[in-house]
Amino acid sequence: xxxxxxxxxxxxxxxxxxxxxxxxxxxxxxxxxxxxxxxxxxxxxxxxxxxxxxxxxxxxxxxxxxxxxxxxxxxxxxxxxxxxxxxxxxxxxxxxxxxxxxxxxxxxxxxxxxxxxxxxxxxxxxxxxxxxxxxxxxxxxxxxxxxxxxxxxxxxxxxxxxxxxxxxxxxxxxxxxxxxxxxxxxxxxxxxxxxxxxxxxxxxxxxxxxxxxxxxxxxxxxxxxxxxxxxxxxxxxxxxxxxxxxxxxxxxxxxxxxxxxxxxxxxxxxxxxxxxxxxxxxxxxxxxxxxxxxxxxxxxxxxxxxxxxxxxxxxxxxxxxxxxxxxxxxxxxxxxxxxxxxxxxxxxxxxxxxxxxxxxxxx
Numbered sequence: 001x002x003x004x005x006x007x008x009x010x011x012x013x014x015x016x017x018x019x020x021x022x023x024x025x026x027x028x029x030x031x032x033x034x035x036x037x038x039x040x041x042x043x044x045x046x047x048x049x050x051x052x053x054x055x056x057x058x059x060x061x062x063x064x065x066x067x068x069x070x071x072x073x074x075x076x077x078x079x080x081x082x083x084x085x086x087x088x089x090x091x092x093x094x095x096x097x098x099x100x101x102x103x104x105x106x107x108x109x110x111x112x113x114x115x116x117x118x119x120x121x122x123x124x125x126x127x128x129x130x131x132x133x134x135x136x137x138x139x140x141x142x143x144x145x146x147x148x149x150x151x152x153x154x155x156x157x158x159x160x161x162x163x164x165x166x167x168x169x170x171x172x173x174x175x176x177x178x179x180x181x182x183x184x185x186x187x188x189x190x191x192x193x194x195x196x197x198x199x200x201x202x203x204x205x206x207x208x209x210x211x212x213x214x215x216x217x218x219x220x221x222x223x224x225x226x227x228x229x230x231x232x233x234x235x236x237x238x239x240x241x242x243x244x245x246x247x248x249x250x251x252x253x254x255x256x257x258x259x260x261x262x263x264x265x266x267x268x269x270x271x272x273x274x275x276x277x278x279x280x281x282x283x284x285x286x287x288x289x290x291x292x293x294x295x296x297x298x299x300x301x302x303x304x305x306x307x308x309x310x311x312x313x314x315x316x317x318x319x320x321x322x323x324x325x326x327x328x329x330x331x332x333x334x335x336x337x338x339x340x341x342x343x344x345x346x347x348x349x350x351x352x353x354x355x356x357x358x359x360x361x362x363x
Contacts, residue, residue: 009124054080059091078195085290088270102177108167110218120162144228149215152178185309208312219302230294235353237345238276238308250300256291281333284319313339333359
């Protein structure tokens with residue numbers, strides 16, 4: 001079940017960052033300023049050009065499984081999931097018109113007057129609606145971001161009151177886009193299963209009627225990007241997350257690799273995929289979810305559309321028996337209900353990979 005508003009939560013005043021840069025373009029309110037050890041800082045892209053995240057060509061994975069190109073790409077996928085937890089996919093099959101249209105309506109939504117967007121409020125303790133999620137106290141630091149999140153599938157997790165009537169094409173566009181994203185996530189999990197030496201249907205059979213949600217993030221320019229974060233460090237509670245960044249956006253996503261924040265430079269027409277906590281548990285830690293965050297830019301905005309794909313809330317999650325060995329790879333995570341973990345995840349502030357402690361077997 002999607003969490004209900006928690007009336008006892010007092011979040012204080014949450015200023016809308018788009019309105020802030022209109023009224024006070026050169027001022028960053030104290031509640032957005034991070035402690036020195038938490039700040040985004042300025043990361044040199046040149047430092048990391050030699051170490052981009054892996055790129056997986058899905059057209060190669062459409063070939064017969066005995067084909068050398070298929071085998072090579074599956075090995076690349078396995079290494080990406082094991083060493084990085086992040087990769088980009090090219091030749092993914094999504095129509096350009098579908099991708100362009102969702103970007104257009106998302107941008108139109110964020111450009112609407114504040115009073116129009118506030119008709120779809122994100123209530124404290126929930127993760128659907130417009131505003132900021134994962135805020136649980138009046139003194140908690142805020143992200144330099146406006147977000148609009150919706151449950152998409154199954155229909156039972158949708159909140160019809162939060163689906164906007166404007167832009168006029170919003171609902172139609174999102175439904176079409178989400179249908180294509182659902183196909184892509186199923187396809188990716190098929191290849192991930194093969195990369196693990198499992199039968200290709202392993203995840204789909206286990207997940208039941210998978211849960212799918214979308215979150216649109218708008219990061220306005222910030223006069224002091226070195227003082228704030230666009231999105232706090234976290235791993236995702238999903239099985240897979242798919243990130244689409246609008247074509248005119250600046251670089252903003254960073255992943256934690258070898259204790260260093262590495263910027264991700266999206267390739268043209270590519271999608272960024274990351275492993276969620278659920279796959280880390282199911283693979284007994286072989287494929288790991290990775291801490292990531294968003295930073296801001298002094299002059300340029302950034303818009304992303306993020307799809308989260310996870311098992312049905314009724315499914316029991318535990319490491320798959322094929323990937324557990326009492327002697328060489330003992331079980332690292334306990335069995336739990338995915339709905340319980342989802343509720344735990346959205347009921348706490350974003351704090352690195354702390355949410356995964358819920359599932360760990362502590363020695």
